[in-house]
Amino acid sequence: MKIERPPKLSEVVAECVREAVYRGKLGQGTRLYETSLSKAYAVSRGTIREALLLLKEDGVVEVFPHRGTFITALSTKLIEESYALRILLETHAAQAALRANAYTPDILSEMYRLATEIDRLEQTRHHFEMLKADIRFHSLLCEAGGNMLLLYSLKKPQTYCRLALVSPVVLEDVISFSSLSHVPIAQALNAGDVQACLQALRFHLQQSKKAMISCVRAITSRD
Numbered sequence: 001m002k003i004e005r006p007p008k009l010s011e012v013v014a015e016c017v018r019e020a021v022y023r024g025k026l027g028q029g030t031r032l033y034e035t036s037l038s039k040a041y042a043v044s045r046g047t048i049r050e051a052l053l054l055l056k057e058d059g060v061v062e063v064f065p066h067r068g069t070f071i072t073a074l075s076t077k078l079i080e081e082s083y084a085l086r087i088l089l090e091t092h093a094a095q096a097a098l099r100a101n102a103y104t105p106d107i108l109s110e111m112y113r114l115a116t117e118i119d120r121l122e123q124t125r126h127h128f129e130m131l132k133a134d135i136r137f138h139s140l141l142c143e144a145g146g147n148m149l150l151l152y153s154l155k156k157p158q159t160y161c162r163l164a165l166v167s168p169v170v171l172e173d174v175i176s177f178s179s180l181s182h183v184p185i186a187q188a189l190n191a192g193d194v195q196a197c198l199q200a201l202r203f204h205l206q207q208s209k210k211a212m213i214s215c216v217r218a219i220t221s222r223d
Contacts, residue, residue: 010050010054011054016041027071032071074164082156086154096147098194103189112183114137118181141185
C-alpha cells in the first residue's frame with residue numbers, strides 16, 4: 001500500500017502564494033517581502049525562502065539580486081515564447097502517449113469531464129475554478145507519456161500562460177473563452193485519432209495565445 005507523503009510546510013506556503021496570484025490577489029510585478037510573508041503565514045523566514053525558491057522554479061516569481069522577489073511580470077514576447085514551447089512539447093506529449101496507448105479509460109473520462117466543466121465555469125465566470133480545471137486537464141494530457149524531462153521543461157511556459165489567464169478576472173470584456181474549448185481535444189483523444197488530437201490541441205493553444213496577448217496589451221494600455 002502506497003503512503004502519501006504529507007507536503008512540507010514550504011510547499012504549503014508556496015501553494016498559498018500561488019493561489020493568491022491565480023485569484024488575482026497578488027498582481028504581476030508585486031514585490032514579496034520575506035518578513036511580511038512570514039508574519040502572514042506564521043512561519044519562519046527560512047520556510048518563506050524555501051517557498052519562494054519553489055515558486056521561482058515554477059516561474060511564478062522572479063528574483064533580482066539587490067532588488068528582491070517579485071510576481072512575474074508578463075510581456076507579449078514572453079507569452080509568444082511560452083506558447084511556442086507549449087505547442088511543441090504538448091503536441092509531442094499527446095502524440096507519444098496516444099501511440100503508446102497510455103491514456104487509460106479513467107484518464108480519458110476525467111479529461112472529458114474537465115473539458116465540459118471548463119466550458120461551464122467559463123459561462124458562470126468562475127475564473128479560478130476554471131484555471132484549476134485547465135491545469136488538471138493539461139497535466140493529465142502531458143503526464144500520461146511519463147516523460148519527466150518534458151514535464152520539467154513545460155513548468156515555466158505553462159505557468160506564464162496561466163498568469164496571463166488571471167487577467168480576464170479584471171478584464172472580462174477583453175476576450176471570450178468560447179474559442180478556447182478543450183472539448184474537441186478530449187473528443188479526439190477518446191477516438192484515438194492522433195491527427196485530430198494534434199490539430200485540436202494546436203488550435204486551442206494558438207487561440208489561447210492570441211487571447212492572452214490581447215489581455216497583456218489591454219492591461220499595458222490601461223496602466
